[in-house]
Structure formats: structure tokens, C-alpha cells
Amino acid sequence: MQLDDLYRRVIMDHYKNPRNRGSFEDGGITIDLNNPSCGDRISLQLKLEDGIVKGARFLGEGCSISLSSASMMTDAIKGKSFEEALAMAENFSNLMKGEDVEFEYEDIEALSGVNKFPARIKCATLAWNALRKGIDKANQ
Numbered sequence: 001m002q003l004d005d006l007y008r009r010v011i012m013d014h015y016k017n018p019r020n021r022g023s024f025e026d027g028g029i030t031i032d033l034n035n036p037s038c039g040d041r042i043s044l045q046l047k048l049e050d051g052i053v054k055g056a057r058f059l060g061e062g063c064s065i066s067l068s069s070a071s072m073m074t075d076a077i078k079g080k081s082f083e084e085a086l087a088m089a090e091n092f093s094n095l096m097k098g099e100d101v102e103f104e105y106e107d108i109e110a111l112s113g114v115n116k117f118p119a120r121i122k123c124a125t126l127a128w129n130a131l132r133k134g135i136d137k138a139n140q
Helices: 004-017 065-075 082-096 106-116 119-138
Strands: 031-033 042-049 050-061
Touching: 004 065, 004 106, 042 065, 042 106, 042 119, 050 065, 050 082, 050 106, 065 082, 065 119, 082 106, 082 119, 106 119
Parallel strands: none
Antiparallel strands: 031 042, 042 050
């Protein structure tokens, strides 16, 4: 199996079987973002406590890239400090610029090919931008 095929399977698995899809019954910080150029929408809900991402859930509509990215991100950031989560968001931005970046949560690397399609980068970064806004909101 070629690497592109493997990456495609990982992306489609997260799209068809999203991790952390839904919302918390008892609230949390909610960030709603959309990508007007393609119609992707995400509502990211974060449980942030004592500088740690205790939980992350999302609801949304959009393409396989945006929803699989949200699924991967919500899985990867749980238990991370704000600083670690923000560093991951920065690394993801670098991945979208074509830089060689490794992630502890390896599924994220399946999105590395998105940088070949500039119009899709906003799809992939939507959830990560919501994460940044959520942590900023918690720090206010």
C-alpha cells in the first residue's frame, strides 16, 4: 500500500467515524467558526481547567478534510497544557506550509498532502483556529 493510500484511508476513517463528535452536556467554552469560501462550519467545545485541555468535542458540517482534521485535533489535544496545544496548532500551520513536522498523534500527518491544494488549507485549519480562539478566550 502506498503512503498516499494509507493517508487517504486515515482521513476517511476520521470523516466516517469522527472522534469526539458531539457536545458537552454541562457546557464549556464554545467557539463557532466557518469557512465562507467553501461552507465548512465547526462548533468546537473545550473543557479548559487549570491550564489543561480536559476535553474537546465538536459539531460541524463540511468536507472530509475539515471534519477529519477536527476529529484528529480533538483527540490529540486532550490532556495537553494550553502551551502544548498551541504548539501543536503552530506545528499544524507549519505542516500546511509544507514543512516536515512530526506529531505524537500520528494520524495528523495524514493531512500533510493538503498543502498541495491551497484552497483546502482553510478547511484543514478551521478546527485549529477555533482551538486558538478558545484558549485565548480562557486566558482573558
